[in-house]
Amino acid sequence: MDFLMSGLAACGACVFTNPLEVVKTRMQLQGELQAPGTYKRHYRNVFHAFFTIGKVDGLAALQKGLAPALLYQFLMNGIRLGTYGLAEARGYLHTAEGALSPPRSAAAGALAGVMGAYLGSPIYMVKTHLQAQAASEIAVGHQYKHQGMFQALTEIGQKHGLVGLWRGALGGLPRVVVGSSTQLCTFSSTKDLMSQWEIFPPQSWKVALAAAMVSGIAVVLAMTPFDVACTRLYNQPTDAHGKGLMYRGILDALLQTARTEGIFGMYKGIGASYFRLGPHTILSLFFWDQLRSLYHTYAK
Template sequence: MDFLMSGLAACGACLFTNPLEVVKTRMQLQGELQSPGTYQRHYRNVFHAFITIAKVDGLAALQKGLAPALLYQFLMNGIRLGTYGLAEAGGYLNTAEGTLSLSRSAAAGALAGVMGAYLGSPIYMVKTHLQAQAASEIAVGHQYKHRGMFQALTEIGQKHGLVGLWRGAMGGLPRVVIGSSTQLCTFSSTKDLLTQWEIFPPQSWKGALTAAMVSGIVVVLAMTPFDVVSTRLYNQPTDVQGKGLMYRGILDALLQTARTEGIFGMYKGIGASYFRLGPHTILSLFFWDQLRILYYTYSKR
């Protein structure tokens, strides 16, 4: 039940934040491996990107990749939050004195995130391809010509086999390890502090919301550079063997991006990342926490 509640909570958040994911993906691909000032900026900021995409590609384009995004969130966060929730409910994250252990919380969050992200990697890759697809006048990054999620998965599988479906998976793991451990550790520790300080009543939704807001800020700052290179690894063109033509791996992607685009290149799309990851973190953790409270409250009756 923990896995189902976790997946549903993440899907609920994804419905609202997927347009921001589309904007984030395109801003991260804009000016890929080009020096600042040498390329045309189709998307100047988050708000300009929204307007540009809606005007050129149509309003529906703001929900591109929604199907794989929902499926990925259900798989990834169902496993991630569900596993973490079981560890938390079982008391494995607490010290002998009964207080929350930050090291155990971070380790559990990272391990749970790796499991979910690796299994959902093919879905995330297709999501990235679909969200990057745009009209030629505002296109950024490599343009795949997928017609939908199932067609894309079938085509990639037929051309490159299982290895091709999991291309970029290892490059995406650091993003999830850092993001998941930071998110869940910050959320749990903040909520624990709020409870100890008795700022809100026990099991109050206000405590969960406050903890989720704090967690969202920390996650964006820690994860954005790895999110940028993860998007590029998934979206890069490949040769006939399915090998990436631009990057050899995450370290190569980090070095090339930093060398050609500078430190600000590592934080491309951070505004979109904040507006997307912030609300997504807040909504998913809040929904997850409240669903668990409801379930465990009524299951004891």
């Protein structure tokens, strides 16, 4: 039941934050491996990107990739939050004295994230392809011509087999390790501290909401460089054997980006990432926490 509730919570958040994911993806691909000032900026900031995409591609384009995004969130976060919730419920994250252990919490969050992200990697890759697709006048990055999620998965599988479907999966894991461990560790630690300090009444929904807000800020700062590299790894063109033509792996993507675009290039789309990851983290963790509380209350 923990896995189902976790997946549903993440899907609920995804419906509201997917337009920001579309904006984030395009801003991260804009000016890929080009020095600042040498390319045309189709998207100047988050708000301009929203306006441009809506004007050129149509308002429906702001929800591009929604189907794979929902499926990925259900798979990834169902496994991630569900596994973490089971570890927490069984006391694996606490010391012998009953206090929350940040190292154990971070390790559990990272391990749970890796499991979910690796299994959902083909869905995430297709989501990235679909969200990057745009009219030629505002296109950035490599443009795949998929017609939908199932068509894309079928085409990639037929051309490159299982290896092609899981292309970039290992490179995407550092993003999830950093993001998941930071998110769940800061959420649990902040929630624990607030309960100890009695800032809000016991069992108040405000505790979970405030802890999720703190967690959202931490996740964006820690994960953005890896998120930029991951987006580019998944979206790069491939040869006949399904091998990427631009990057050899996550480290190569990070180094090339830093060398050609500077340190700020590694934080492209951070505004969209914050507006997307912040609310998504807040909503998914809050929904997850409240659903678990309701379930365990009525299960008794």
